[in-house]
């Protein structure tokens with residue numbers, strides 16, 4: 016896991032690294048700038064492009080000055096620096112780099128508030144403000160950012176787009192210098208992982224600047240980014256003499272005549288993810304489709320308005336909700352009355368739950384809910400920002416002793432203990448119907464295989480996204496279908512297990 020930290024904590028890490036490595040702060044700035052330039056050179060190999068580096072007078076600006084000098088040393092000749100000296104304040108490392116810039120004869124001008132020259136460069140490097148932002152942009156900074164946004168050039172931001180808060184509620188009307196790419200130092204910033212940042216930045220990459228990793232990992236933060244090695248550590252390869260009984264029996268309660276696909280997808284995903292036996296509880300019209308699509312899955316037929324015969328004790332885990340419709344409240348109540356092990360609730364099970372809040376008290380501890388944003392808001396009230404949803408998820412997971420999987424580009428898994436894990440896999444080619452049903456099946460399957468529910472959620476979310484990444488390959492603008500992801504899961508899982516053995 017990579018611990019994700021706030022900008023205030025990043026300043027602590029800087030101070031610690033400076034005093035214990037030890038390294039002079041200006042040398043740390045040089046290291047960060049070199050890491051930026053190294054990535055930049057690979058990304059823009061054409062040395063003839065014209066580059067304008069816009070610098071503030073703090074350390075983000077100091078980085079900008081060092082970057083300009085280093086780019087010139089790397090034979091980028093068409094480079095000029097624009098310094099926004101809108102206050103008397105400049106950091107010592109900015110001043111040192113200003114002297115070095117002049118010694119290296121990189122051309123520069125100082126901008127005057129309200130009088131900005133025409134910009135003809137191909138690429139703008141944004142080193143105006145970084146993680147030191149402490150209030151919304153106003154005055155000359157706001158004017159400059161609006162001016163630069165208007166000319167619609169390619170913008171590469173140093174560490175953080177100017178004007179974007181790194182954590183806390185992002186104001187959707189904030190004035191931010193929109194970045195095509197952010198080259199950020201050591202860690203993704205928390206807000207880069209929340210959807211509101213998409214209005215201000217297209218993409219980000221993280222470059223290592225050699226800060227003390229041990230120190231970061233021991234900082235007090237409940238936010239973590241899942242890494243593949245965590246998943247490699249968690250998966251358990253199958254052993255000799257294990258049999259289908261070892262891998263549990265999952266029941267999925269899903270589907271209606273018109274939404275039978277959801278039932279087929281979640282039950283087949285459970286089977287592909289390795290559960291020993293899968294049963295799906297569906298209405299009769301789904302039987303032929305089920306038997307022809309995935310004969311490995313057994314069925315319990317659900318008649319309209321009549322409670323099906325379910326031997327609840329037979330099942331290791333139950334997943335409910337995909338395509339279920341909202342008129343199965345009696346069946347859900349029977350589930351909660353008869354089944355005391357973890358359940359996985361999704362889709363219509365969550366929609367019914369939001370209208371029957373007394374059900375919460377019967378939901379077993381360590382159960383998992385997998386809402387998308389609308390389902391989340393239906394359950395816990397409307398939110399105006401994702402930062403507030405993070406806080407709500409933490410509070411609700413603790414209060415209700417459940418695991419919340421809030422689906423998103425970076426799905427957030429919140430545990431009852433208060434950890435919040437961001438998942439890095441998955442892509443927009445997966446934005447198609449049925450994808451959530453597949454996730455429900457995978458997570459249910461891992462619980463059946465005796466993974467602890469939080470492990471099952473982490474593993475399931477990571478694998479689901481990774482399978483989709485493998486299918487989308489480099490062509491992430493195309494479409495990956497849910498059934499493909501389900502069928503890819505064993506392949507992806509095998510690759511992960513191979514790393515464990517290798």
Ligand SMILES: NC(=O)C1=CN([C@@H]2O[C@H](COP(=O)(O)OP(=O)(O)OC[C@H]3O[C@@H](n4cnc5c(N)ncnc54)[C@H](O)[C@@H]3O)[C@@H](O)[C@H]2O)[C@H](O)CC1
Nearest residue numbers: 044047073074075144145146147148149150151152174200
């Ligand atoms: N460990 C690292 O990540 C390293 C990062 N580096 C770079 O340092 C900046 C952060 O530098 P800092 O001097 O703390 O802040 P800024 O340059 O972002 O801002 C300077 C200064 O501006 C003032 N300010 C804040 N908000 C506003 C505003 N809305 N309008 C006007 N002025 C504002 C405030 O006083 C700030 O202090 C980080 O992003 C990296 O680029 C290091 O180079 C290496 C280690």
Ligand SMILES: [K+]
Nearest residue numbers: 141144175177
């Ligand atoms: K910046």
